[in-house]
Amino acid sequence: MQIRPAHANDQPALWAILGPVIRAGDTYALDRDMEQDEALAYWLGPDKETFVAQDDTGALLGTYYLRPNQAGGGRHVCNCGYMTHADARGRGIGRQMALHSLAHAHMRGYRAMQFNFVISTNENAIRLWQQFGFHTVGRLPDAFDHPLHGPVDALVMYRALNGTLPIH
């Protein structure tokens, strides 16, 4: 597996990853009926560095973006979003992308990484972030209307990027 910057001609393959995640609406606070063009403009926005994970045949397995979480005095903290292709789950793609993103953010000089809105029912993601040294620094009560479970909490997770990064 290789992780590389996304290119404009990745867009159809990116939509094959983003579309089902957005339509499911249970892990990201994005409108479930978001159009393809709007979703790609968001994921590939000028505020973001977007990467893709591909296998040896060039097929995309996952994607993530990295951006400053705030401007001005908050610009030293980054934010990322990650999606794995529905057919590639359970193979550690998310873990590889997480490791890549932490190393890339560290190289870029970011001093911390923050996730603003981790859905509390997304246990796989929470476990992964905890393994990578993230702490839950905030809990937003009933902040997410889950399509199956109704109102559930969202978590704010945070880790500093100073010192050495964990190797998993």
Added chain:
Amino acid sequence: MQIRPAHANDQPALWAILGPVIRAGDTYALDRDMEQDEALAYWLGPDKETFVAQDDTGALLGTYYLRPNQAGGGRHVCNCGYMTHADARGRGIGRQMALHSLAHAHMRGYRAMQFNFVISTNENAIRLWQQFGFHTVGRLPDAFDHPLHGPVDALVMYRALNGTLPIH
């Protein structure tokens, strides 16, 4: 004092409020060298409802915006930003705008209001939000580079909008 929706021809007077706050860089995570056009496009963005507070002569005393804090399953929680004109501080303008925004958000059907990034040194703001029933639900360590104090925490503050609103 009257609070009303902002109009396009408020832009010069709005910039007289926004400019000094942005240039000071100690209360908002916005780039301090942000251009006027960019700042106005942000404050009057299509995702926002923007209001102004004016005195009997029509001079602007303050401004706030209200928007959904997230899309999709997070769209029932709103977010606001408030700025008071440098010459109008200490006269309760912020308090009046806060009350207006809570009532307006309630009328719009939002179920909660969230502030994502309250600078921990902004004691006047924190005291005001606590008086209006907001709780600190998150603390982001060293997430803001304060121009005078260096790295300081930022707070996530939250309150539900169900039931009756406080009258102050």
